[in-house]
Amino acid sequence: MSREEHLAYEYLRHTKKFPAVWCAGCGIGIVMNALVRAIDHLGLEKDDVAVISGIGCTGRMPVYLDFNTMHTTHGRALAFATGLKLAKPKLHVVAVMGDGDALAIGGNHFIHAARRNIGITAIIVNNSIYGMTGGQYSPTTPRDMRAMTAPYGNIEQSFPIVELSIAAGAAYVARSTVYHAVELDKYITQAMRTPGFSVVEAVSYCHTTLGRLNKLGSAVEMMRSLKDNSLTVSAAQKLEAEERLGKIVRGVFHNDPDKPEYTRLYDALIERASGGGNGHEIRTSIKGR
Amino acid sequence: MSEEAVVTTSTPPEVEEKQEKRKRGPRGRVVIFGTWCKGCGLCAAFCPAGVLALDDDGHPYVIAPEKCSACHWCDTHCPDFALTVQPVERGGEE
């Protein structure tokens, strides 16, 4: 097995056991594949990439990848990533999170990372369920669907990830699906090129929990459903509002590469702070970096 | 099954044979790494050309290699990196 056969092999950890831990047909492996293609496309050195995850099925991704990887706590990947990015601003930091991890327990960290516009690429694998723990509903589970903690049907509305990201201040926001894997890696590439905070929502499915509980079919059928129910931004604009209900709209929704990125702003702050002295005598005893 | 070459008025037979091979030859060769395959069936279900079929265990095998157009749907969508599509010289043998 070599890079010539499948470029992904260059980026997978040779000491890890494969196939990966996810269910047969799960979209997380497809996102991992897309991420690897994006990194390869960008020509990044493996030492210059960090992949950080939270907890859940998506959280199991980084261990398989031959980068600087961290599997942190539920919902907090972006907070760990913030510290790492500030310590090593030249690192390309990617945070991979599920919908529950990023938007429920991680919601606060999500909006603040976006608000700071810190140079992290957030990939949210949205399968609309808490898969790892057996299928409890998440902030993106559609209304009326059943889940292990919504036995009578979900009565909550779903977080609009794209609008949330833009409102919070992200520089780049895009959505695709695991059916559109090549489009996905294109968006991840663009996201990683963006200096500021980028969000790529990768719509997937969980056929073993949400799918089984709501009779949505096998992995093949749920994949087909992603294909049939998604459309591009321009196609969606031609539809009436009712026709858009339940559809997945794919595209780049926001792209502001010139928005000032947090670590660069802080570097400028350091310049200002180091330049102006305040005569504090202790400071003269402190060694600089 | 033998085919009688249909001789047209202007094209010599050997050139026509080459033309047919180019039109019908595969552009890609699917290589399956069985150890990593979990038998999810996505590749066979979505291959636009019907190159793959599933065996009794649900694992894919190449049933129609000549039809592969190297669209790479299978190897960009296999969650387990169990498939790759190798490029093939068009119009010739592998």
Add this chain to the structure above:
Amino acid sequence: MTVKLMQGNEAIGWGALAAGCRFFGGYPITPSTEVAEMMSRELPKVGGKFIQMEDEIASMASIIGASVGGLKSMTATSGPGFSLMQEHIGYAAMAEIPCVVVNVQRLGPSTGQPTAPSQGDVMQARWGTHGDHPIIVLSPSSVKEAFDLTIEAFNFSEKYRTPVILLADETVGHMREKVELPDFDTIERVERMSTSVPPEWYKPYADTASDVPPMANFGEGYRYHITGLFHDVAGFPTQRMDEINPWIDRVNRKLERNLRDILLYDDSMLDSARTVVVAYGVTARAAAQAVKMAHARKQKKVGLVKLQTLWPFPEALIGRVARTARRIIVPEMNLGQLALEVERIAGRSKVVRVNKANGEMVTPRMILDAIEAK
């Protein structure tokens, strides 16, 4: 040498800078906020990074991330924030990431009284995060000690690849005292042990002679995996007993075999003392005063132990004290937390608690009364 009138919280900040701290991620909370404000001002001057995170949970996560990126890092908080930080303190212990957590204790539980001192988080500092984990907890009783013990905290955290908690309190944090600070260039700084093996050979959690694995920083040529799951020497998650058991042994051993280095304390007049006062933090000041008063009143056989390291608990030291002392007095601004440890070890020695848990100080008079009580 610089002589300054300085606030305890400020001294903590200067101690951090002197120790080489170059990252602070925190959140404002009384009575610790001055540490954050000081670091926000001073860190950028030396090229360090300060960030006010959105909450204490994120603060603790950010200092772990920064430490993984190679910076000595610190956060500062008080009770309610300390409670929020527990999960990540456990993460740092599990992943063996050096970092310093300052808890300037205030009266609890819950919102309690933000501006009143307390020593109510002693047990929480040891056991606040779930699961069996080793930890180092230091307790300063003066502004100078706040400076010195912050430096010790950083050095311990780097040396032993462990989070270290600096358990101060509102009084020490907010008081102002004259301090003589040494030239920072003369301060001994311990750096995390780095590795020089070829990257493909590096094992982030390898068994070493010292029980502390060398730590490579992210982005410097060594790629590896860090997780809060139980992991093997490569950092990969494992459920194998032959990988989990050695980890548990090693991580606990790495502190237990170095107690001589870690257990800091001052003692006086212990020889043949029949009554010994064991105190820490701000209460140690009242204890010192009480013992002085007792001596002035001809109570000769009174000794004093001022603990600077609270955890690991100095069992051998207290055990020795218990052998000769008939009574051990433990004054604390709580309902008896360190006293539980002393009682556990005291044997036949009687342990007398002197407690206040309402934000008022334990006074020298209260301790003296306990000393003189028959």
